[in-house]
Amino acid sequence: MEINELTPAERRVWDAFPRGEGVDFREHPEDSSVDGAGWGPERTVRADVLRALLLGAATAEEGRVAGLKIKGARIVGDLDLRYAVVDHPIRLRDCWFERKPLLYGSRLKALVLGYSTLPGLTAATMRVEVVLRLSCCRITGPVRLQGAKVDGGLFLQGAVIGPTTGDEAEEPPLQLNHIEIGTDIIANDLTVHGEMRLNGATVGGQVQLDRARLLTPGGMALHAETLTVGTDLRAHRLHARGMVNLTGSRIPGQAHLTRADLANPGGTALRASSCAIGELWLRHCPPIQGDVNLRRSTFDLLHVEPGSWPERIAIDGLTYRTLAPHLPPEQRLPALEREESGYLPYAYEQLGAAYRTVGDEAGARTVQLAKLRRHRGTLPRHARAWGLLQDATVGYGFRPLRATGWLVALLLTGTVAYSVTPPRPLKAGEAPDFNAVFYTIDLMLPIIGFGQESAYAPSGWYQWLSYVLIVTGWVLATTTAAGVSRSLQRQ
Known part of the structure; x- marks a missing residue:
C-alpha cells in the first residue's frame, strides 16, 4: 500500500x-x-x-x-x-x-x-x-x-x-x-x-x-x-x-x-x-x-x-x-x-x-x-417391629437413658402394687422378709437374684403383672445390649 x-x-x-x-x-x-x-x-x-x-x-x-x-x-x-x-x-x-x-x-x-x-x-x-x-x-x-x-x-x-x-x-x-x-x-x-x-x-x-x-x-x-x-x-x-x-x-x-x-x-x-x-x-x-x-x-x-x-x-x-x-x-x-x-x-x-x-x-x-x-422405613412391615421396639426403648442404643426411664417406671409400678398387696410366701416360716423393691427387681432382671421371686408367689392380676415385668425386663435387657453393642462398634 x-x-x-x-x-x-x-x-x-x-x-x-x-x-x-x-x-x-x-x-x-x-x-x-x-x-x-x-x-x-x-x-x-x-x-x-x-x-x-x-x-x-x-x-x-x-x-x-x-x-x-x-x-x-x-x-x-x-x-x-x-x-x-x-x-x-x-x-x-x-x-x-x-x-x-x-x-x-x-x-x-x-x-x-x-x-x-x-x-x-x-x-x-x-x-x-x-x-x-x-x-x-x-x-x-x-x-x-x-x-x-x-x-x-x-x-x-x-x-x-x-x-x-x-x-x-x-x-x-x-x-x-x-x-x-x-x-x-x-x-x-x-x-x-x-x-x-x-x-x-x-x-x-x-x-x-x-x-x-x-x-x-x-x-x-x-x-x-x-x-x-x-x-x-x-x-x-x-x-x-x-x-x-x-x-x-x-x-x-x-x-x-x-x-x-x-x-x-x-x-x-x-x-x-x-x-x-x-x-x-x-x-x-x-x-x-x-x-x-x-x-x-x-x-x-x-x-x-x-x-x-x-x-x-x-x-x-x-x-x-x-x-x-x-x-x-x-x-x-x-x-x-x-x-x-x-x-x-x-x-x-x-x-x-x-x-x-x-x-x-x-x-x-x-x-x-x-x-x-x-x-x-425401607423394610417390609413385618421386619419393622424389632426396630420400632429398639427405637422406643433405647433409641437403637444411642439413647440409653430411655431404658433407665422405662426401668424406673416399671420399678415404681411393681413396688407400689406389691406393697399394697404382698404376694403369699411359698413356704410359711422359711421365706425371707418380703421387700417390694427387691421383689420387683428380681422379676425384671432375672440374671440378678435376691431370693425374693423364688420365695413368693403372687395371685390374680398381680400374677399377670409379674409376667409383664419379667417379659419387659428381658426385652429391655436384650435391646439395650444390642443397641450398646452397635454404638460401640461405630465408635
Whole structure:
C-alpha cells in the first residue's frame, strides 16, 4: 500500500506507529464506541492499513518500540491477521469495528480491545505473550477463543457479549473451551446472553466472575467441565439463569459462590459432580431453583445453609471433611431426605463423620439414630417391629437413658402394687422378709437374684403383672445390649 493512498486519519496512525505513540480520535473522553457506526471519515481507518503496519509496512524508529495505539476510531473492512506473527502490541481502545477481527492461529505480543464495539471475534488457537483485554467491550457475535493460549491474563470485566443472531444464533457467545491462561481470568460484572463455555480450560491463577450475569434460561449458563485453576473460582453474587456445570473441575482453593443466585427451574441448576475442590462456599445464597448434583465430589469444606438446598439434590458419593455453618443435626437431616435416589446410608455416615470431626459426638449420635429410622422405613412391615421396639426403648442404643426411664417406671409400678398387696410366701416360716423393691427387681432382671421371686408367689392380676415385668425386663435387657453393642462398634 502506498502512503499517498492514506486518508488524513490513516496518516495520523501511520506516522504514530513507528514511535509507538497513541492516536486519539475521540471528541470527548466519554465518547462511547456504541455510536461508532455514525462516525465520519475523520475518525475512519481501514483495517487493511492496520494490517499493513502490523505486518511490517513501517518499522520502529531507533530507540522506540513500535506499536498500534488508537482510541475512538471507526475501523472498516476485515482486520485479517490469521496465522500472522505480529511483534508489536495492538491497542485499539474505544473503537468500533465494522467486521469481526480474524485472528485465528495468530501470534501476538498483546491485544487490547477495551471499551470497543465488535460484531464478534474469531481468535481460536491464538497465542498472546502478554495480555488479552476485552474489558467493557460490547460484542454482538460469538467470541471464539477456544484453544487460545495467553501467557498473561484474560480480562473481560464489564463486557457484554451476545445475544448472537442469524446463522450464529445457536453458537455459544463466549467460547473459552480448552483455553490456557498463565495468570488469571478477570470477568467481574461480565454479562453473557447465552452460554459461557469454559470446559477443559487451564488457568494458572484464579477465575473471577463476581457479579457476572450468565443468561441462558433453560440451557447451559456456564459450561466449565474439567476446568483446572491454580487457586480459586470466585463467583460472588453470580446471577445465572441456566445450568452452572462444574463437573470434574479441579479447584484447590475456594469455589466461592457466596450470595450466588442460581436458577434453572425444571432442570439442574448446579452440577458439581466428580469435582475436587478445597472449599465450596454457597453462603447466604437464596434458595436454588433447580436440582443440585454433587455426586462423587470431594470437598475439604462445604459451606451451605439448609435453606439454600432445592427440593431435589444428588449427593451419592459426596465426601466432605467439615460442614459449615455448624448447626444442630435436626436442621441438616431434612436435606438427606431430598436425595433423588432415596435412602443413602453413606450420606448419613458422611454427615455423622462431619459432626464427629468437630467434636460434636451428640450430633453424630443423632445422625446415626436418624439413619436407622430411615432404614427402618425401607423394610417390609413385618421386619419393622424389632426396630420400632429398639427405637422406643433405647433409641437403637444411642439413647440409653430411655431404658433407665422405662426401668424406673416399671420399678415404681411393681413396688407400689406389691406393697399394697404382698404376694403369699411359698413356704410359711422359711421365706425371707418380703421387700417390694427387691421383689420387683428380681422379676425384671432375672440374671440378678435376691431370693425374693423364688420365695413368693403372687395371685390374680398381680400374677399377670409379674409376667409383664419379667417379659419387659428381658426385652429391655436384650435391646439395650444390642443397641450398646452397635454404638460401640461405630465408635
